[in-house]
Amino acid sequence: MARWAERAEAARADHPHQRIAYGPGPREVLDLFTPEGQPEAPVAVFLHGGYWQALDGQAFHGIAPALLSHGVALAIPTYDLAPAVSLGQILRQVRVATERIRDRTGYRPLVFGHSAGGHMAAALLSEGRAGAAVAISGVFDLLPLLETSLNDALRLDPLMATALSPIHWPVPDGSSPGGTTLDCWVGAEESAEFRRQSHAMAERWGAGGADTSVRELVGLNHFTVLAPLFEADSPEVARLVELAHETSREAAPA
DSSP, X not given: OHHHHHHHHHHHHHSOOEEEESSSSTTOEEEEEOOTTOTTOXXXXXXXOSTTSSOOGGXXXXXXXXXXXXXXXXXXXXXXXXXXXXXXXXXXHHHHHHHHHHHHHSSOOEEEEETHHHHHHHHHHHTTOOSEEEEESOOOOOGGGTTXXXXXXXXXXXXXXXXXXXXXXXXXXXXXXXXXXXXXXXXXXXXXXXXHHHHHHHHHHHHTTOEEEXXXXXXXXXXXXXXXXXXTTSXXXXXXXXXXXXXXXXXXXX
8 A cells, every 4th residue: 555655646746637626525526537639538437446435636647647548537536434424325425426437538438446346337338338347356246344343334134235246237239338348357366255246246247248348367366456557558447448449439420
């Protein structure tokens, strides 16, 4: 996390960004980094992790330079945290933030996120609000959290956990209004449960008609799994650039 902070500070120094309010609250803001001289660049939206109860978008500004170097803009929303708000309210906030980007661009953007952000990226894809999604170490089934200390802040019961688990949500397929691509990335050194959930999510949605894949990133754990996003020449950044361009074509004239 200290390295994330260092990279975020350097990114802010080198790349001016806009802070855009998407709601009335002090955390209902998104930071938009745009490649210099490219106001029409494709936009990707990154949703940060922290188990819905920690961190903010500024901690992840360091992701921006790699994408900017490929002509892709990056929007990073901040949202309210549990226990001050419910997980359902957090989902409502990231919906509004993502729709704000769609209003600016005219298309459903690529949405990618880490951990809790991976959960939300999948939810937005299911709802047709994303043109494609990449879930990095995503949490797709919330039921296993009920017996952990994480639920002290989330305050989920079995019914709520099931209802808010994207693995049970409608599968985006060819008839969906948004995109159908869900990439699930997970560190090969993460716990068995994180790896299981990524594979289970891709298998279930893939069987339902979505375009899914799983990538286990060798040598990386739940925190270092973000390391490739800071490197402009990594295969993971190349994939994000590819998907950002694909989603932006939705706005292209026929």
